[in-house]
Amino acid sequence: xxxxxxxxxxxxxxxxxxxxxxxxxxxxxxxxxxxxxxxxxxxxxxxxxxxxxxxxxxxxxxxxxxxxxxxxxxxxxxxxxxxxxxxxxxxxxxxxxxxxxxxxxxxxxxxxxxxxxxxxxxxxxxxxxxxxxxxxxxxxxxxxxxxxxxxxxxxxxxxxxxxxxxxxxxxxxxxxxxxxxxxxxxxxxxxxxxxxxxxxxxxxxx
Amino acid sequence: xxxxxxxxxxxxxxxxxxxxxxxxxxxxxxxxxxxxxxxxxxxxxxxxxxxxxxxxxxxxxxxxxxxxxxxxxxxxxxxxxxxxxxxxxxxxxxxxxxxxxxxxxxxxxxxxxxxxxxxxxxxxxxxxxxxxxxxxxxxxxxxxxxxxxxxxxxxxxxxxxxxxxxxxxxxxxxxxxxxxxxxxxxxxxxxxxxxxxxxxxxxxxxxxxxxxxxxxxxxxxxxxxxxxxxxxxxxxxx
Numbered sequence: 139x140x141x142x143x144x145x146x147x148x149x150x151x152x153x154x155x156x157x158x159x160x161x162x163x164x165x166x167x168x169x170x171x172x173x174x175x176x177x178x179x180x181x182x183x184x185x186x187x188x189x190x191x192x193x194x195x196x197x198x199x200x201x202x203x204x205x206x207x208x209x210x211x212x213x214x215x216x217x218x219x220x221x222x223x224x225x226x227x228x229x230x231x232x233x234x235x236x237x238x239x240x241x242x243x244x245x246x247x248x249x250x251x252x253x254x255x256x257x258x259x260x261x262x263x264x265x266x267x268x269x270x271x272x273x274x275x276x277x278x279x280x281x282x283x284x285x286x287x288x289x290x291x292x293x294x295x296x297x298x299x300x301x302x303x304x305x306x307x308x309x310x311x312x313x314x315x316x317x318x319x320x321x322x323x324x325x326x327x328x329x330x331x332x333x334x335x336x337x338x339x340x341x342x343x344x
Numbered sequence: 345x346x347x348x349x350x351x352x353x354x355x356x357x358x359x360x361x362x363x364x365x366x367x368x369x370x371x372x373x374x375x376x377x378x379x380x381x382x383x384x385x386x387x388x389x390x391x392x393x394x395x396x397x398x399x400x401x402x403x404x405x406x407x408x409x410x411x412x413x414x415x416x417x418x419x420x421x422x423x424x425x426x427x428x429x430x431x432x433x434x435x436x437x438x439x440x441x442x443x444x445x446x447x448x449x450x451x452x453x454x455x456x457x458x459x460x461x462x463x464x465x466x467x468x469x470x471x472x473x474x475x476x477x478x479x480x481x482x483x484x485x486x487x488x489x490x491x492x493x494x495x496x497x498x499x500x501x502x503x504x505x506x507x508x509x510x511x512x513x514x515x516x517x518x519x520x521x522x523x524x525x526x527x528x529x530x531x532x533x534x535x536x537x538x539x540x541x542x543x544x545x546x547x548x549x550x551x552x553x554x555x556x557x558x559x560x561x562x563x564x565x566x567x568x569x570x571x572x573x574x575x576x577x578x579x580x581x582x
Contacts, residue, residue: 159496161479162456163576169452170466172436174444180436183391185443187431191424192391192441198429202373202381210381215373225371244492248554248567251366252496257575274489290370297493297573305496305573310365315504317511317560 143258143304145277145294146235147267154264156256156304177178217287230285230290238267242293250291250307258294258302271296281306346542348503348566349478350530352517357478358510362501362566385429391441393419456576467546472532478552482536484529491527491552495569499549503564518555518562528553530566540568 142153161167172180184193201212217225260268271277271294281292281304293305345364351357373381391397395409398418402408412418436444449466473479505511521528530551532538539548549568558564 154530159571159573159574159576161571164456164574165463166453166455169454171452171463172447173450174430174436174438174448175446176438180438180444180447183435183437184427184429185386185435186424188425191387191427191564192435192437192443193387193389193429194391194394194437196387197387197391197394198385200383201386203384204375204381205379210373210375212373215375215381217371217373220370220372222372225369244488245556248492248497248565249486250497251499253498255496255571255573271528287371295493298490299574301575303573303575308367310500310562311367312500312502312565313366314556314558314561314563315502316559317505317508 141171141232143232144235145180145267146237147264150263151235152264152267153261154302154304155259155328159255159257159303177200225287227287228280228282228289228290230283230291231279231281232283233285236279236281236292238277238279238294242276244276246278247276247295247305249312250293250305250309252293252305252307253290256304256306258304260302268296268300268302271302272300345499347474348553349474349476349499350503350517351478353481353483353520354544355481356513358513359474359506360510360514361504361506363486363504365500365502365565387424387427387429389419390421390424391437393421396439397441421482467571469541469548471541471543471546472538473540473542479530479532479540480534480536482529482531484536485521485524486529486552488525488527488554493573495550495552495567496573497552497567497569498571499568501566501568503553503566514564515557515560515562517553519557521553522557527567530567539570 140271144151144153146152172182174180181194183200184198185191186193202212202215204210217227219225277294277296279292279294280289282289283306290308293307294302295305296302346362347359348362349357349359351568358428375381398409398412399406402412409418436447438444451462451464451466452460453462453464455461503514529536530540531551532540540551543549547570552562552567552569554565556565
């Protein structure tokens, strides 16, 4: 069981237990078994560029290097955006109560890709909040499980059976699209050229 | 940008584009001198020095492996550990650490409790959204107000026109769905009952088409889901 997540609803702090929901728990899963010609199980490995080095699961690591090729501790590095502005680290949502102050519309919720869902076990005293959720309310807030540079959007909602869930997602860049503006032919045409063209058809050119 | 072959409610079909709408924060890391730092993948351990290999070399005696670790560094290949991993390939390796070129793949179908339900030859899912047969208009409309919390919409694609004709085609679909305040179930096959697969071996999804309009512009969204919003049975019992 994961650590409890505390929501601040009005003046009440409500501590919910989380249980991650995934396909494996709901429907089971399909694993792939790979065997050689003798029926022996095979494992996936990485073959290095030298054609000899074989590295198994967990046998490689990512390192940060400076322009001189020197190793850098991640903690000694400063994260910045593409524009060079420093990025601030958001705290974990488990570090302090999450205030429920903003509601989202269905369209707003549907504009996110949901990457994780947690079933919530409501504590005593959450009846009013549950009543709101079962009435269709969606609360939204920044959410970060461990803390990080790019917090997700959290949504507190209830399914049709009234069970509360936490959905964690990322906003998508949906855009309304239209036909490009048509160019006004009068504005583009050269008046002298137009005078010469007239409506005549030059059969001599053929 | 991908493609999709889509039908409207009048059974007219057209091939149009799909556009990814995912976002992610782009981060650069600077060192103390303000210079950008880069990522490299390095070797931590090689397969010929892992626990299985060390055990095999000592007749399966775990105590002997422990003793060897105390006495030296048999798990470290000094020539390779710490080296960069570049231009790599993914390969299958047999129990005797040889690269295998001819493998057979099997699917192990397991129940939610982990028990084995079936073992069958693996058949990668084939793409079915942009072929010659269009995705039919299923007619299965679900009110947005009723369906938004029934499924987990893990991904979405925006469907966009490729020319003036397909602009009209897609705008009409978006407007029709918006007026009905509904999402259309989109599936493959003659009865629209098969899941959508976008590339070979890709994740199968159920599709839900949503339309929004603003004046002369439209937003046609294909929501993708492979999960219902419900708690696992064990949690419900608790």
